Amino acid sequence: MAVSTTKLDCGESLHSTFASRYVRTALPRFKLPDQSIPKDAAYQIINDELMLDGNPRLNLASFVTTWMEPECDKLMMAAINKNYVDMDEYPVTTELQNRCVNMIAHLFNAPIGDEETAIGVGTVGSSEAIMLAGLAFKRRWQNKRKAEGKPYDKPNIVTGANVQVCWEKFARYFEVELKEVKLSEGYYVMDPAKAVEMVDENTICVAAILGSTLTGEFEDVKLLNQLLTEKNKETGWDTPIHVDAASGGFIAPFIYPEIEWDFRLPLVKSINVSGHKYGLVYAGVGWVVWRNKEDLPEELIFHINYLGADQPTFTLNFSKGSSQIIAQYYQFIRLGFEGYKNIMENCAENARVLKAGIESTGMFDIVSKDVGVPLVAFSLKDSSRYNVFDVAESLRRFGWIVPAYTMPPDAQNIAVLRVVIREDFSRSLAERLVTDIQKVMVDLNHRWTRTSTVAHVVPEDKPVGAAPFKKSVRETQEEIFRYWKALVDRKKTSGVC
Ligand SMILES: *Cc1c(COP(=O)(O)O)cnc(C)c1O
Numbered sequence: 001m002a003v004s005t006t007k008l009d010c011g012e013s014l015h016s017t018f019a020s021r022y023v024r025t026a027l028p029r030f031k032l033p034d035q036s037i038p039k040d041a042a043y044q045i046i047n048d049e050l051m052l053d054g055n056p057r058l059n060l061a062s063f064v065t066t067w068m069e070p071e072c073d074k075l076m077m078a079a080i081n082k083n084y085v086d087m088d089e090y091p092v093t094t095e096l097q098n099r100c101v102n103m104i105a106h107l108f109n110a111p112i113g114d115e116e117t118a119i120g121v122g123t124v125g126s127s128e129a130i131m132l133a134g135l136a137f138k139r140r141w142q143n144k145r146k147a148e149g150k151p152y153d154k155p156n157i158v159t160g161a162n163v164q165v166c167w168e169k170f171a172r173y174f175e176v177e178l179k180e181v182k183l184s185e186g187y188y189v190m191d192p193a194k195a196v197e198m199v200d201e202n203t204i205c206v207a208a209i210l211g212s213t214l215t216g217e218f219e220d221v222k223l224l225n226q227l228l229t230e231k232n233k234e235t236g237w238d239t240p241i242h243v244d245a246a247s248g249g250f251i252a253p254f255i256y257p258e259i260e261w262d263f264r265l266p267l268v269k270s271i272n273v274s275g276h277k278y279g280l281v282y283a284g285v286g287w288v289v290w291r292n293k294e295d296l297p298e299e300l301i302f303h304i305n306y307l308g309a310d311q312p313t314f315t316l317n318f319s320k321g322s323s324q325i326i327a328q329y330y331q332f333i334r335l336g337f338e339g340y341k342n343i344m345e346n347c348a349e350n351a352r353v354l355k356a357g358i359e360s361t362g363m364f365d366i367v368s369k370d371v372g373v374p375l376v377a378f379s380l381k382d383s384s385r386y387n388v389f390d391v392a393e394s395l396r397r398f399g400w401i402v403p404a405y406t407m408p409p410d411a412q413n414i415a416v417l418r419v420v421i422r423e424d425f426s427r428s429l430a431e432r433l434v435t436d437i438q439k440v441m442v443d444l445n446h447r448w449t450r451t452s453t454v455a456h457v458v459p460e461d462k463p464v465g466a467a468p469f470k471k472s473v474r475e476t477q478e479e480i481f482r483y484w485k486a487l488v489d490r491k492k493t494s495g496v497c
Helices: 010-015 039-050 070-078 091-107 126-147 165-173 192-198 221-235 323-360 388-396 427-457 473-491
Strands: 119-123 156-160 177-181 203-209 241-244 268-274 286-290 302-306 309-313 364-366 375-380 404-406 415-420
Touching: 070 323, 091 119, 091 286, 091 323, 119 126, 119 323, 126 165, 126 203, 126 241, 126 268, 126 286, 156 165, 156 192, 165 177, 177 192, 192 203, 192 221, 203 221, 221 241, 323 364, 323 375, 323 427, 375 388, 388 404, 388 415, 388 427
Parallel strands: 156 177, 156 203, 203 241, 241 268
Antiparallel strands: 119 286, 268 286, 302 309, 364 375, 375 415, 404 415
């Protein structure tokens, strides 16, 4: 910031409690400013800029937790200066992490005794967890191929085209080919039969998703396990399964205990889950657990000696905060099985309320399933005049942040809106959202009736030299749509998390 003097202007500090003298000039954006400013001015300036961010509670695009109990906020603030990696100094935090790993492994039915410690690790999120799980599969496959004297330079991974973008990241960063099972209209998850068909001797694992990011639908891991077992028997391979339960890992055990998707299935060797999604912790925590010790190659583990005990670690990062781990443990003991079940039931119920409300407008098709992650994904029955991107844009006026996106191949012609139901999205908010969607639809219909009349009076062939901004409303709308579409295509699914 170009502040000409560091001398305090007494008059100003007397008459103004606002950081006004520091906000008269443009804020520093490229170079570190030469001079310091008072702490309250810095606070004011940043706080004001942040007012223009969306309201996290109204961000219906994300699964990530936006509300926690004040008691937990207190614990997190108290630990904000603790570096997780200093295990010697903070042995209790390390112990809390280990307890969380055990609880998650038991929740996912890992074949371990009641008091046996599980194999797993806390991460920054499911993305890091997936990198680690993927690395373990890759290394295990390579070791086996080397031992057999076979080439080990072309590993691949089989997934559905609906995978979250972090799998593409894993594939690119760690040089594994991603073989995607294409979707089709009306079928938006990986087809287990097609996936197993794509498996070859270079497949390090098949990754199934428990709770597709796009529609919340659970993939059929049980059928995948069965088909893959048969294929393994025929071929003599031992292709394993990883379950990406980022969003569904804290849903299924509580409200769909009968669905077999976890370590109950023998080929499932590792599972990741996002602590910061339905694990109910603020952004910054994920988990990966392995079935057995043998599923995590020893050479990937680093051993830290703390208080005379061996603490194995396997992460991509070194330093990180401790608060999220502590918060996860808080949620586990505070809520228990009963509490999580209750919250997930509530979310599912609110999803049903919202779904019914959206259906009652008569203008949308529901794309999400009743069983799955509590969300409502819906598409327009008629997109000839306006599309889901217009609906999303219009909902912004009411403060709602609802993402719109097109489906991955081969269902790209389907564009949907998606509302994620989190714990803090109450029934009354669901009802209000329905009311606002109704208003938006009335408005869009109205606007488009008017637009077609306006479009008539704007001459299509503008004389040379005419004002360049005289586009017809229709042209402008189409341009915006093309822009949006290009943006969405480019981003693919990375805008939703
Ligand atoms: C959110 C999500 C991820 C990425 O998880 P982060 O915790 O945000 O890193 C991966 N896979 C699926 C299915 C997801 O929903």
